[in-house]
Amino acid sequence: MVVSSTATDSSENVQSTFASRYVRTSLPRFKMPEQSIPKEAAYQIISDELMLDGNPRLNLASFVTTWMEPECDKLIMDAINKNYVDMDEYPVTTELQNRCVNMIAHLFHAPIGEEEIAIGVGTIGSSEAIMLAGLAFKRKWQNKRKAEGKPYDKPNIVTGANVQVCWEKFARYFEVELKEVKLREGFYVMDPVKAVEMVDENTICVAAILGSTLTGEFEDVKFLNDLLTKKNKETGWDTPIHVDAASGGFIAPFLYPELEWDFRLPLVKSINVSGHKYGLVYAGVGWVVWRTKDDLPEELIFHINYLGADQPTFTLNFSKGSSQIIAQYYQLIRLGFEGYKNVMENCMENAKVLREGIEKMGRFDVVSKDVGVPLVAFALKDCSKHTVFEISESLRRFGWIVPAYTMPPDAQHIAVLRVVIREDFGRSLAVRLIADIEKVLKELDSLPSRVQPRVETKDGNGGGHANKKSEREMQEEITTYWRNLVTGKKTNGVC
Numbered sequence: 001m002v003v004s005s006t007a008t009d010s011s012e013n014v015q016s017t018f019a020s021r022y023v024r025t026s027l028p029r030f031k032m033p034e035q036s037i038p039k040e041a042a043y044q045i046i047s048d049e050l051m052l053d054g055n056p057r058l059n060l061a062s063f064v065t066t067w068m069e070p071e072c073d074k075l076i077m078d079a080i081n082k083n084y085v086d087m088d089e090y091p092v093t094t095e096l097q098n099r100c101v102n103m104i105a106h107l108f109h110a111p112i113g114e115e116e117i118a119i120g121v122g123t124i125g126s127s128e129a130i131m132l133a134g135l136a137f138k139r140k141w142q143n144k145r146k147a148e149g150k151p152y153d154k155p156n157i158v159t160g161a162n163v164q165v166c167w168e169k170f171a172r173y174f175e176v177e178l179k180e181v182k183l184r185e186g187f188y189v190m191d192p193v194k195a196v197e198m199v200d201e202n203t204i205c206v207a208a209i210l211g212s213t214l215t216g217e218f219e220d221v222k223f224l225n226d227l228l229t230k231k232n233k234e235t236g237w238d239t240p241i242h243v244d245a246a247s248g249g250f251i252a253p254f255l256y257p258e259l260e261w262d263f264r265l266p267l268v269k270s271i272n273v274s275g276h277k278y279g280l281v282y283a284g285v286g287w288v289v290w291r292t293k294d295d296l297p298e299e300l301i302f303h304i305n306y307l308g309a310d311q312p313t314f315t316l317n318f319s320k321g322s323s324q325i326i327a328q329y330y331q332l333i334r335l336g337f338e339g340y341k342n343v344m345e346n347c348m349e350n351a352k353v354l355r356e357g358i359e360k361m362g363r364f365d366v367v368s369k370d371v372g373v374p375l376v377a378f379a380l381k382d383c384s385k386h387t388v389f390e391i392s393e394s395l396r397r398f399g400w401i402v403p404a405y406t407m408p409p410d411a412q413h414i415a416v417l418r419v420v421i422r423e424d425f426g427r428s429l430a431v432r433l434i435a436d437i438e439k440v441l442k443e444l445d446s447l448p449s450r451v452q453p454r455v456e457t458k459d460g461n462g463g464g465h466a467n468k469k470s471e472r473e474m475q476e477e478i479t480t481y482w483r484n485l486v487t488g489k490k491t492n493g494v495c
Helices: 039-050 070-078 091-107 126-147 165-173 192-198 221-235 323-361 388-398 427-445 471-487
Strands: 119-123 156-160 177-181 203-209 241-244 268-274 286-290 302-304 311-313 364-366 375-380 404-406 415-420 456-458 464-466
Touching (some): 070 323, 091 286, 126 165, 126 203, 126 241, 156 165, 165 177, 177 192, 192 203, 221 241, 323 364, 323 427, 375 388, 388 427
Parallel strands (some): 156 177, 241 268
Antiparallel strands (some): 268 286, 302 311, 364 375, 375 415
């Protein structure tokens, strides 16, 4: 460490050995320094700190792309100073975005001709895409209710409890009730029957997930479409469907072309997909496309001219970089249908290798499905001594970042590990991960248990059963588990 000219608290200052060739005093962490420093020193200080970050290639928690070809990296750097919103100044970039929208719309079987312009927009990610789609549904529902002279102040969306947090954000930010279909053990996606039962006249849409974050499973959008069509006829409503295809939108068309989940189903009015997941682009770019122009209310589109020519815009963000849009276009034309299909098939093959290795250990139940996103989610068969959270913690010693988490209500007593298979996770890494998991299990077996047994009670027939816990109690237990894990105390934990 550099010896400062004055005594300082290391928790309030940033120090770097190599930067001492240029700067001998440490820098404040939370205030702007008074003096400038050489560029070499600034680089080295930041580079030193970033070494403590995890390796993106070994971050198996993330669906987000962590590798692209050098040619695309160069295109990204060439466009790093372009602001996408300046459409008049960068018309070619705008054209590339429009081409991407049309390619994706055709991929999802939008009812448009070869020369027609699809209705859609590039976003920062699927979170923004979902916000835009939700706003379109809310405004269409409100306009219809106003025209009918009915109340329009209590909109709701029906989803499964397995939805990504961005749906909860949309509901809270834009004052829409989120009606969630609870999960159950062994069934970790939305039940279409229960979802349709929850639909009422205030439902602005039902959101289905093509590739659950929890298990990678595709929800049955066709069955949902059929059930909802029947209910709409019976009630006179016209409740639509949005498909959150953030993870699966760039998988299903290539691996499961016969699967009906997209605009082939009449009630599907909009779809979002993450270009930075299996669209194979670095974070962050997402896409949202609508079935027809009528599905996007005109009043949500703004027209500006203070950047040049008249420009229509429908986004939550204004300024954003052009690089990811250009990178998405590169991938679409570079790989084509054949290339994407090859990448997804390879990912699924590597997922199979990992799945078989996990199953062969005999210690886990694999809860992910064969059809869906290429990932492997698995739970301990016996968590009476150790938990998946301990396994996750131990794997970090080998560089692996493998998340452990509990399922949403009413399956929150199930905890799993999840490994996402991306393009840059090859078979050799899968084999290595299997070996490291086996090492971790062997080490944990030799250690005393951190899990205290739950209290058993006797029922009226003399049979034993564990005390049932409320959702709040379960969450408190999980919080206590993590706190005690850090301190090394024994704890009551979930599997």
